Amino acid sequence: MLEIASGELRQLRPRMQMIFQDPFSSLNPHKTVEQIIALPLRIRGTRSREALDKRIKELLQLVGFDLSQAHRFPHQFSGGQRQRIGIARTLACEPELVIADEPVASLDVSIQAQILEILRGLQQRFRLTTVFISHDISVVSHVSQRIAIMYLGKIVEIGPAQSVIRQPLHPYTRALLDAVPRIERGAQKEAALLSGDPPSPMSIPPGCRFHTRCYLDQIPQCRSTEPQLRAVRPSHSAACHLAASQ
């Protein structure tokens, strides 16, 4: 994909679509909801008014959007409703791959739950492959089968969702999990608190990029050699020199 020409890439784009974080800036304020969803349909060759209307109606129903409101403009809706419009537009291309970039980060919890349920329903119904980008590990654990944890531009751990959450391999993953404030009072672990801030991506530490904040007993390689992702358990890998020995 990185090598094909931009014209060809445009041919591929309908097969992969994106849901954005901010439903305020990702919808054209000059277009009505209908027009926003009609555009990708038109581009893909649906021309007749009836066919367009029918498809727009189907798409809006999929995301639980009130059809009688479809002639309105984005600014007339709340964040949750706007996010529904964005999802309907994404589905208009019948994509195989959806990249959802923090789709619920800007929403309140009660609305967040609505959108998560819609996304989960669609994922099952259309067998969508989804890359769900999020900073909220509780949300991620709820919607995904596999989880990849990133730190300073690299994946430091990747594996089946439950395995990553129950038995994290990388010390950063463990710190992330411990830092999440739990509602169940007894469930809070003694947090492995990370000190300091993440280093600047302009000057990534040598060796393991996490060693400046790591709380494990480090070995000399931690500071000299960059650890590679390797499988510690079946289909569960981590980039840590110490991962296997724990």
Next chain:
Amino acid sequence: MMERTLLEVKNLQTHFSTYRGTLRAVDGVSLTVRRGETLALVGESGCGKSVTGLSIMRLVRRPGRIIQGEISFDKEDLLKKPRAEMRQIRGGRIAMVFQDPLSTLNPAFTVQNQISESLKIHGVASGREAKERSIQLLEAMGIPAARERLRNYPHELSGGMRQRVMIAIAASCEPELLIADEPTTALDVTLQAQIMDLLAQIKKERGLAIILITHDLGIVSQFSDRAAVMYAGHIVEQGAVESLLEEPLHPYTRGLLQCVPRLGRPDLPITPIEGSVPDMAALPTGCRFAPRCPHVMEHCWQSMPLTYEPAPGRSVRCFLYGEAGDSVRGVDTT
């Protein structure tokens, strides 16, 4: 209980006049904060939790106005204080930490300037002494190389560091009450844990009372003693954190708890609350949660529930726990 009441808010009403009509952002809120305790004020955007905080500080700006109510702080009504006296209390005995330190710190002044300003205004220290105090404060906030940091401008600091500076300023005059409005919402989860631990530590060391405004039920659970849940300008439920989270009474609190994905519990489904929050300029006549409530009854649409006390220390504004009576407009007596 030996705890003494530090702050008592009674029937606070803060409204905003807009061209669309009057917005009842805070509509009859009553709450108490005891010395040394943390009260969490929980709710979603627009429920009035921040305006409640600003009202206590008397920082509500036009078109907002405190219409009525009583805010008694250490037995004195803040709403009756002359401005000059209020200025001494604000930042002195009551301090506030905001969500976004980048927009609340002055970009044109150094850290040293901003901490010293507070110390000077409140007559705590000035000159060389203020500088030494600033360094001590930054060190107490866990900022390494504090002396060098004093010369920095806010943009030169990281998000976590800025929030520590904000807390240093808030703590500088040894306040009795700290109002923390979403203090960690702009931060990563690992930094959030650091900042919340810092607040907990300050609270313990200095016997500070905290009003913690947040939307995160995990933070409520881990860092507060009591909680008040707000919905559309009302406190709908109040109580000790354990009992409130384990046995939520109000249908909104219950709904909220079912919305949150729990870490490592894929067996617990999330159940959204249908619909969305009401338009604050066009509120329903009866209970404000009625349009979204799974237990809605006939009279919920007609009249506003009062605040009932089904158990000692628990209060809830819902007809499931009391009679309709003559309430057209609920008046709190908690």
